[in-house]
Amino acid sequence: MNRLEKILPERVRAATAALEGLGADAMLIAKPENVVYLSDFKSSNCYLLITSGESYIITDFRYIEAAQSNKAGLVPVSTGRDFTLFDAISKTGVKMLAIEEEYVTYGFYKELSVKFNGSLKSADGIIEGLRIIKDDYEKDCIRIAESIGDKAFTHMLEFLKVGMTEKEAALELEFAMRNLGAEGLSFDSIVASGTNSSMPHAIPGNRRFEPGDFLTMDFGCKYLGYCSDMTRTIAFGEPVKEQIDIYNIVKEAQQKSLETVCAGKNASDIDRTARDIIKYYGYSECFGHGLGHGVGLEIHEAPTLNPSGREILKAGMTVTIEPGIYLPGKFGVRIEDLLIVNENGYEVLSSSQKDLLII
Ligand SMILES: [Mn+2]
Incomplete structure (x- = not known):
């Protein structure tokens, strides 16, 4: 038996159990990552209708054959011109329907308001709340995705040369990851060199690497739908003292805050450990983003590690630890690892070295 065949019906049961707390008799799932989490069904048109009785997978002619063999125990419903999603919802006799209000569009809401004869409420955060704790299957997928990133980074250390452009490096990085078994990217790679590296989310351009x-x-x-995320900063040729100093501050902030990760810890306390170290050296203004985030079917998901993060870490959560210092017009440094939170601490998934690499 495929591991997911056992897990998916359990996830659907957990979603059904959440209906009672929500005070709704059904929940419409439209957000693709939530659909995939509950059904492992990937398409460009699919809704799940979770009810306390049967639950449904609603799609059109193009995907209905695949939906019929879903492993989540969902009843397939085919929609078209004569029988729409809204007809399918109405047919179940649902009175109080919860929808993902942060996801559905205003146009969808307007149409639903006209065609559905019941009340609506928010289902926001319900499925995300289930997704925040990763099961063993998900942990394995994320471990494999991160190890592909590590191998690709090792490959890049051989490949990168002075004179190449950021775009060329980004293309090679993507090629390496896909060649190593990745399905695709979890986000557009950031390859930022020289003065561009002071921009945390710089877009790879035509700048050529210089000594x-x-x-x-x-x-x-992505591996089986699950994302990986890592960051390393390296040097072309001998760096100057300021570069080495900044690198070592970021490395210290990254390592010390990483070591505080443990179930029961406050997200904001972990952020503060890194922020205080960077502040101590006088660079608090140069670390303007949060320390980290959860990673799963989405590249950015709960929990959020920043100064106002209220979540308490629990075993099975994933978090990135990625402090940085950015000096506008000069350079920037960021180091990022991906961790799984354990009862007694953490497991670091990224294994690439964090001492400054000079190529
Ligand atoms: Mn990240």
Whole structure:
């Protein structure tokens, strides 16, 4: 038996159990990652209708054959011109329907309001709340995705040369990850060199690597739908003292805050550990983003590690730890690992070295 065949019906049961707390008799799932989480069904048109009785997978002619063999125990419903999603909802006799209000469009809401004869409420955060704790299957997928990133990084250390452009490096990084078994990228790779590296989310351009450059690569791939995420900053040729000093501050902030990760810890306390170290050295203004985020079917998901993060870490959550210092017009440094939170601490999934690499 495929591992998912056992897990998917359990996830649907957990979603059904959440209906009672929500005070709704059905929940319409439209957000693709939530659909995939509950059904492993990937398409460009699919809704799940979770009810306390039967639950349904609603799609059109193009996907109905695949939907009929879903492993989640969902009843397939085919929609078309004569029988729409709204007809399918009405047919179940649902009175109080919960929808993902942060996801559905205003147009969808307007049409639903006209065609559905019951009340609506928000289902926001319900499926995300289930997704925040990763089961063993998900942990394995994320471990494999991150190890592909590590191998691709090792490959890049051989490949990168002065004179190449950021775009060429980004293309090679993508090629390497896909060649190593990734389905695709978890986000557009960030390859930022020299003065561009002071922009945390720089877009790879035509700048050519020069001796003395710092190069920040922030990248990840997908494996069986699950994302990876890692960042390393390396140097082309001997760096100057300021570069080495900044690198070591970021490395210290990254390592010390990473070591505080443990079930029961406050998300904001972990952020503060890194922020205080960077502040101590006088660079608090140069670390303007949060320390980290959860990673799963989405590249950015709960929990959020930043100064206002209220979540308490639990075993099975994933978090990135990615402090940085950015000096506008000069250079930037960011180091990022992906961790799984354990009862007694953490498991670091990224294994690439964090001492400054000079190529
Ligand atoms: Mn990240």
